[in-house]
Amino acid sequence: MSKIWTICKRELSSYFDSLIAYVMIIVFLGLSGFFTWLYGNTVFLIGQADLGVFFGISYWTLFFFIPAITMRSLAEETRSGTIELLSTKAVTDWQIVVGKFLAALILVGIALVCTVPYYITVSTLGDIDHGAIWGGYFGLLLLSAGYISIGIFSSSTTNNQIVSFLMALFIGMFFQILFDILSSSFTGPIGTFFNFMSIRTHFESISRGVFDSRDFIFFLSIIFIGLTLAQTMLSRRNWQS
Amino acid sequence: MSIIVENLTKTYGHQKAVNDISFEVKTGEVVGFLGPNGAGKSTTMKMITCYMAPTSGDVRLDEHSIHNDSQDIKKKIGYLPENNPLYTDMPIIDYLRFCAEVQGVAKSNVSERIGKMVDLCGLEVERHKRIGELSKGYRQRVGLAQAMIHDPEVLILDEPTTGLDPNQIIEIRKLIKELGKEKTVILSSHILSEVEATCDRILIINRGRIVADGSSETLRHQAQGQELLTVQIEANKPSDVEKELLQLSTVATVSGIEGRDGFFQVQSKPETSSRKSVFDLCVKKKWYLMEMTGIETQLEDVFRELTN
Incomplete structure (x- = not known):
């Protein structure tokens, strides 16, 4: 565990040293703030004290931002050869992958914490459903975790950051929107299956403040499968011939 | 800690990068891998350091095998990979701290170990810089420092002196010799000297x-x-010299060296030496023996003969 934390700390400091972290937080706050307060269906237009607008926007901004955060994680290590240095130290491939996953998750967590003033502001405007707000934040965190693990897997397959970014977006696209579209054009078990595979279904359920074990199983499976595949890709040097 | 390599093989496609290598390195030995590019030096090192698994065969460090205890082995090895990859965006001290923590150095010892490495590798002047700002020589020192940060019993150094200037090379060599007294060291190089x-x-x-x-x-x-032997003989009748030399019982061939009067190359028969008899001959004939030098086989010749 302490090894994972050591790797995570290094990743985090590299995010903050290279300005990726600041740019990501500022642009995220700017975009979500703009659409929550200033433009389109803002909180004022809807006239209700809730943050549904913000969660709807973040659902999309995080989808695009997370691949940008994770594209570097393993691709850059492979390109520069530092992966050889790291994996010959006393850590397992799993610890490397999980460390990098946690670092990206903490970065997204920090960005989300920066939006707490929205919550405070809205709660002073009227009666607010606190459960739904916490559910929404929690949903965003789970959604981010899922995309981060997909991003880390994409990053493990290549040594090119751009390929890694596009691949993460491509895989993410299925969960983000394609399965949702497919589920409405099929009926019966296939429709149910696509509906279950869509992140939107689970995200909406959680952000309504409903805690259903199926939603957790869905997100945890994505995280686990993504990280396991990433670990497998890292270990491929062992049997590659 | 001794390293035992048994029938190590690594195949890439149809090509055997490492083909059934076995050897043993004892504690306190400094062993050099020598070979042309692509001979399999780095691949062997990568397998010893548990970076990749061999196709077949085993490496053991005392009782630990790479197949079962790779984590234990990694803890005991300090490795400097080829081309010395480093996190260029990190400050030196942070990087060394990261390496120490990953290698499981006790928290209370980390600062002390970092201090020691900074002294040992001469990083004091540059200690506050980022790795990316360092010259190649200093990067190499950082690479050595990270390899030794956890005081490993085994050091594996893949071309440790590439990119260094002559002064630095001598320093690093001295350091390796020093370390080799207590540790087991394997280094690779294609520089014979x-x-x-x-x-x-x-x-x-x-x-x-x-x-x-x-x-x-x-x-x-x-x-x-x-x-x-190369000999230079001054005689009254230079034409006789070659004939007389050939008549010595130990001499196999004699040839004059072109363009240099009085110089001859004398090859002795196997297992014999002609030094004394050449001298005696000169005394007998009242020639002046101006020079007699044994030509030693250089390691270069051995290398070329074996790898061509």
């Missing part, structure tokens, strides 16, 4: 196989079949 200067034992690797194994003297001795 380097291996000769630092290593107790040399393994010459070619096309994935060990083609020679021994100290630099034994290797030279093996390659040197017959004694070869």
